[in-house]
Amino acid sequence: MKFMSTRGGTAVGLDDALLQGIAADGGLFVAASLPVYSPDHFAAADGIHAIAELFLQPFFAASKLRDALPEIVAETFAFPIPLTEIPGCGRSLQMLELYHGPTAAFKDVGAGFLAACLGRLHSIAEQPLTILVATSGDTGGAVAAAFNERPGTRVVVLFPDGRVSARQARQLCCWGENVLSLSVRGSFDDCQAMVKAAMADGTLSARHRFSSANSINIGRLLPQSIYYADASLRHFSRTGKKPSFVVPAGNLGNAFACILAREMGLPIGEIVLASNANRIIADFLNGAEWLPRASIRTLASAMDVGNPSNMERLRKLLGDASSLRQQLQVFSVDDDQIEDEIRRNFTEHALIVCPHTATATCAYRQLDAVQRSDQDWIVVATAHPAKFEQIVEPLIGQVVPIPDALQQILSRPMHAVTVQPDLASLAGALDDAFVP
Ligand SMILES: *Cc1c(COP(=O)(O)O)cnc(C)c1O
Numbered sequence: 001m002k003f004m005s006t007r008g009g010t011a012v013g014l015d016d017a018l019l020q021g022i023a024a025d026g027g028l029f030v031a032a033s034l035p036v037y038s039p040d041h042f043a044a045a046d047g048i049h050a051i052a053e054l055f056l057q058p059f060f061a062a063s064k065l066r067d068a069l070p071e072i073v074a075e076t077f078a079f080p081i082p083l084t085e086i087p088g089c090g091r092s093l094q095m096l097e098l099y100h101g102p103t104a105a106f107k108d109v110g111a112g113f114l115a116a117c118l119g120r121l122h123s124i125a126e127q128p129l130t131i132l133v134a135t136s137g138d139t140g141g142a143v144a145a146a147f148n149e150r151p152g153t154r155v156v157v158l159f160p161d162g163r164v165s166a167r168q169a170r171q172l173c174c175w176g177e178n179v180l181s182l183s184v185r186g187s188f189d190d191c192q193a194m195v196k197a198a199m200a201d202g203t204l205s206a207r208h209r210f211s212s213a214n215s216i217n218i219g220r221l222l223p224q225s226i227y228y229a230d231a232s233l234r235h236f237s238r239t240g241k242k243p244s245f246v247v248p249a250g251n252l253g254n255a256f257a258c259i260l261a262r263e264m265g266l267p268i269g270e271i272v273l274a275s276n277a278n279r280i281i282a283d284f285l286n287g288a289e290w291l292p293r294a295s296i297r298t299l300a301s302a303m304d305v306g307n308p309s310n311m312e313r314l315r316k317l318l319g320d321a322s323s324l325r326q327q328l329q330v331f332s333v334d335d336d337q338i339e340d341e342i343r344r345n346f347t348e349h350a351l352i353v354c355p356h357t358a359t360a361t362c363a364y365r366q367l368d369a370v371q372r373s374d375q376d377w378i379v380v381a382t383a384h385p386a387k388f389e390q391i392v393e394p395l396i397g398q399v400v401p402i403p404d405a406l407q408q409i410l411s412r413p414m415h416a417v418t419v420q421p422d423l424a425s426l427a428g429a430l431d432d433a434f435v436p
Contacts, residue, residue, distance in 0.1 A: 001059050003029040003218060006312045014063040014218075018117050021217045028313050029218045031059065037265040039236055048077050048230040055229050055264075059222065068120055076113040076223050079405075083231045083378065087349045091239060093364070094378050096231050099354075103171050104384035104406045105302070106254060107142035109227065110220030115146035115153070117219050118211065122152050128178075130154045130208040130434070132198060134191035137164045138302045138383070141171030143213045145409075148175045154434060155179045155213075158191040158426070161418060167387060167410060174412035180433045181414075186421030197423045204427055208434070215253045216309050224257030229266045231378060236267040244269035244375045246360040248382050249281060249330075250303030252310035256317075258380075259328075263317060269375050273330040274363035276300040276356075281308060282332035285325055299335045299355040299391050302383070331363035338362070339395055346396040354388045357381040 002011035007027030012020070017029040035058040045051045052073040060066045079100045086093050101108025122129045131153060133143045140157040147155045157172050161183040164172065173181040184191050199210050213220070228245065235243040245268060247255045255273050262268040275281050276298040284290045292307035318324050333341070341358040345351040353361060360379045364372070385392045386400045393400055402410070417433070419425040 001061060002032040004032045006030055006316045014059055015065065015121055018114070018217065018219045019121060019211065021212045021214065028216050028309065030313055030316050034260075034264055036263075039233060039265075039267050041265075042229070042233055045233075048081065048226065049073050051230050051233065052077060052223070052226045055226055056222065065117055065120055072113065072116040072120070075116045076109060077226070078112070079108075081109075081227050081230065083234060086351060086379075089349070091235070092373075092376050094235075094243075094376075095351075095357075095381050096227065096245075096378050097381050098227065099381060099384040099387075100403070100405070101142075102145040102405050103138070103141040103409065104387050104403060105138055105142060106224070106380075106382045107139055107215075107220075108145065109223050110215070110253070111139075111142040111146035111213065113223035114213055114217055114219035115143075115150055118213075119147075119150045119153055126152070127209050128152050128154050128434075129211050130156060130430075131211050131213045132156050132158070132195045133213050134158045134188065134195045135172065136160070136188040136301065136304070137168040137172075138387075139215065141168065141409075144172065144175045144179045144181070147213075148179055150178070153178060154208075156182060156426075156430065158182045158184050158194055160188050160191060161185050163188070165388075165390060167389070167406075169416075170410050170412070170414060173414040173416040174409055180429065181416040182426070182429055183416045183418045184421050185418065190421035194421065194423060194426050198426055201423065204423075204430075208430055215251050221253055221257055221260075221310075221313075224254055225261040225264070225266075228258045228261040228268065232261070232266050232268045235376065235378070239376065241376050242267040242269040243378045244271065245378050245380060246272045246274055246364050247380045248300070248303060248356045248360045249273040249275050250278075250300075250305040250308065252281070252308040252314060254380070254382065256310045256313055259314065259317065270371075271328055272363055272367065273328060274359040275330060275332050276303045276338070276359055277332065277334045278304055278306060279332045280306060281311075282330045284311075284321070285328055285330045287325070290321075299338045299388075300333075300359055301355075303356055303359070329367075331359075331366050333359040333362045341365075342392055342395045352385045352392065352396060352400055353381060354383040354385045355391055356383055357385075
């Protein structure tokens, strides 16, 4: 299978798409053609690992990683992804819990898969790959956890000093020798600018063999379709009904993965997006121009995106604006609604949700009654509420229990280096850490 750029360009194989991350013409990689499956294709598959292998086989047919696919799948899906009933709602409303990985958010799936692939594509005998990742909080932890102590790789995490929560800081700074955590005296935009400048600096880039693990890498996206395949097949085989999904959306990676699974024939009904007060997707799907803008800060901070990059992929997959508008519905949920929703889920269903998941349960509530009763719905839970305890605990009036994986991270020692927001400081920190 070949991958081409959303902007044209020449097609490359999976391995190059994974290593390059972004296409040479600045576009995003998409599969040149998609396999289409019927649910029967997965009839003999017992569990998410077997489904993942069947789903991914055509993508890996010409890859150096083909024979390692079972191992890659097993490493990625090493934690449960349960589909649970919401108390009092039966099978008509369920929750897909994507937060049982090492850093308690769905990004663990994509980061784990990418690390499993890149770690194998790059031979350990070569100079280590150095993965640069700028983060406003969540992504950096997932990427560091995925590459932690993986031979032949290093990770440099850049985050804005003093602007991440205490628990996020732990997740960014608690890793082994091959992870360098940099607390940048600046904003998230400064962190991103430093990564871009470093990648564009030929000398520095050759010296450290830079690569990136940001969310536009196809290796972060592809594995996310697997949990939609697994959940929809499970529901379909139990009930004969195609479940519909409500997906919290920021950069549109998770939602894209759901749409991709549906395009590939998985039994998925409607797809509803939930965004926070960053209204770009909502405005566009409701008829306005696509108008990138600065992001605004909300309680669902991992969805604070003013220019979701995966829209470029979505247009390539689904076509023009009118067909997108026919196939997707979106609700924008503001901070007051997020707070109400966290309280309401707790009092009405004894359910504790994170602020991102709350946008999805709120969107579900806004569907019209017929839509709700005609279909079975699955709300996607993207993070564990214990990651956002400062928001959630005052609203529900009690402490959120911390899952074991997160507890382990929180009890490790932290180490970070503070740097100025410029390329020279980044280069200096890299030499200090990694050049003997
Ligand atoms: C990243 C993130 C999102 C948004 O996902 P996208 O793929 O960027 O749309 C939602 N919730 C949580 C908890 C996240 O970390």
